[in-house]
Amino acid sequence: MEKITPRLPSGMRDFLPEELLRRQFVIERVARVFEAFGYEPLQTPVLELEETLLGKYGADAEKLIFHAQHPNGKEKLALRYDLTVPLARAFALHESKLSLPFRRYQIAPVWRAERPQRGRYREFYQCDVDCIGVEGMEADAEVISVAVMALQRLGFSDFAVKLNNRKLLTGIGLYVGLEGPPLADLYRSIDKLDKIGVDGVREELLKSGIAAEPVDRIMALVGSGAELECGYAAARARLAHFRQILSDVPLALEGLAELERVFNYLEASQVPEAMIAFDPSMVRGLGYYTGPIFEAVLLSADPEERVGSLAGGGRYDDLIGLFRKTSLPTVGVSLGIERLIVLMEKRGMYPEPLQRTVVQVLVSVFNEALRPAALRLASQLRLAGLSVEVFAGSAKLGKQLAYADKRGIPLVALLGEDELAAGVVKFKRLRDQHETVCPSAESAQQAQALLCIPQN
RNA sequence: GUGGCCGUGGUGGAGUGGUACCACGUCUGGUUGUGGCCCAGAAGGUCGAGGGUUCGAAACCCUCCGGUCACCCCA
Numbered sequence: 001m002e003k004i005t006p007r008l009p010s011g012m013r014d015f016l017p018e019e020l021l022r023r024q025f026v027i028e029r030v031a032r033v034f035e036a037f038g039y040e041p042l043q044t045p046v047l048e049l050e051e052t053l054l055g056k057y058g059a060d061a062e063k064l065i066f067h068a069q070h071p072n073g074k075e076k077l078a079l080r081y082d083l084t085v086p087l088a089r090a091f092a093l094h095e096s097k098l099s100l101p102f103r104r105y106q107i108a109p110v111w112r113a114e115r116p117q118r119g120r121y122r123e124f125y126q127c128d129v130d131c132i133g134v135e136g137m138e139a140d141a142e143v144i145s146v147a148v149m150a151l152q153r154l155g156f157s158d159f160a161v162k163l164n165n166r167k168l169l170t171g172i173g174l175y176v177g178l179e180g181p182p183l184a185d186l187y188r189s190i191d192k193l194d195k196i197g198v199d200g201v202r203e204e205l206l207k208s209g210i211a212a213e214p215v216d217r218i219m220a221l222v223g224s225g226a227e228l229e230c231g232y233a234a235a236r237a238r239l240a241h242f243r244q245i246l247s248d249v250p251l252a253l254e255g256l257a258e259l260e261r262v263f264n265y266l267e268a269s270q271v272p273e274a275m276i277a278f279d280p281s282m283v284r285g286l287g288y289y290t291g292p293i294f295e296a297v298l299l300s301a302d303p304e305e306r307v308g309s310l311a312g313g314g315r316y317d318d319l320i321g322l323f324r325k326t327s328l329p330t331v332g333v334s335l336g337i338e339r340l341i342v343l344m345e346k347r348g349m350y351p352e353p354l355q356r357t358v359v360q361v362l363v364s365v366f367n368e369a370l371r372p373a374a375l376r377l378a379s380q381l382r383l384a385g386l387s388v389e390v391f392a393g394s395a396k397l398g399k400q401l402a403y404a405d406k407r408g409i410p411l412v413a414l415l416g417e418d419e420l421a422a423g424v425v426k427f428k429r430l431r432d433q434h435e436t437v438c439p440s441a442e443s444a445q446q447a448q449a450l451l452c453i454p455q456n
Numbered sequence: 457g458u459g460g461c462c463g464u465g466g467u468g469g470a471g472u473g474g475u476a477c478c479a480c481g482u483c484u485g486g487u488u489g490u491g492g493c494c495c496a497g498a499a500g501g502u503c504g505a506g507g508g509u510u511c512g513a514a515a516c517c518c519u520c521c522g523g524u525c526a527c528c529c530c531a
Contacts, residue, residue, distance in 0.1 A: 007522085060529070063457095082531090114530075115457080116523090124531065285530060308531075336531050366489070401491035416489055430491065 011122030050076040079111040092323035100133030130332030141265030162279035171252025176214030191283035235278035291315030356408035384444030
């Protein structure tokens, strides 16, 4: 048979053990934070019925959905595009078995047929935390707190969460006499503020057909502080300023009041004020947001670290209504887990004890006659909870040590004729060449001590 | 979807018209039960694919494929 050159589908990746161990470390750590706030794990199939996904993301996005058809399949299937629509579907389907508020997290791959780019893949992990069924702003503040703590637990401290409200943005549109479709252009242009600057946004708005006078009024509001000002006092002062200017626009006032409440809850939840800011120019792409929106950005001067937002989310009170007679208030946040991993990689943020392999002990085999003794030792160590590899094949001891070193296995058990005769095991810790001999009955304890694993 | 750049042994690179080189990695050895260093040696390449120009192409031209970056969009 002809050999096929091994290739990956475009935009997809293999994760080799060493990298996967680091990814799993990140995923497990954030999952623990989610659970600390009472969020439950949820898993849904990677395939959904087409009808579940179609019509939910807009025409442009819909073209990026992967379709997955079985040759004789009767069902039309597609790979999930995100975790939010499947959540809505799953919740509506299993409502009777769930209670409100329903808090869940899901860390799983999604698929998009986009052109791959740096840090952007066709198969990538999303990490979503959502709370269904709470109308009040305590839910918004809660998911923001979750995101902040997750980022902190991973070791990030130089970031800030920017908050805004879709109602406020729409209100600003009303304030200048815009409504309906032109609002989308307005959002898109404002969103580019930090990228193209005040003048750039002004230019785009004028180009999109908005008259000069309204554009000036928009810029006076949104462009007033292109600099990010963190802290609760600054946020409240700015909210008050907006309240004054937009006093005739009820929708804007509603949005401002919501934000005020979110800030109050965040402060009470001890979210550090250096990590919080009101940013009226922050938009977020997705159309389905209906209330507060938020985005965590890295405060780094390093252009190499400009990877977009670390996390983002908002309230989307209409989404569940897609699968249900009446909708339910819902708010969620998504950690940009792929970006976080890239950053942690770049910054070397993984804790030192994080190993390159799951193997903790390599049991060397001096010769075939001694293999049974090696196997016995290995099973004894495994019963104590250790991950143990017995050297396969035959090689000189030097080779076996070199192998352990290359693999990153921290400890080697040496069990030769002398040790066997004396009823002992010798351990060698590669990191510092430290060698100890102990009675074979105590070998598991000894290994754990050498690996610095606390006893029970 | 549009445009720029790139594609050389497992990996990263040098080589701009005369038939391929470096580093790392891999393997073997430096004899008896101890790795990371050092030394000696070895294996490994249809120079992304196909076509064209030329006496001769990894190099020049065309097409395709793949990668990458920017735009669009987005995590």
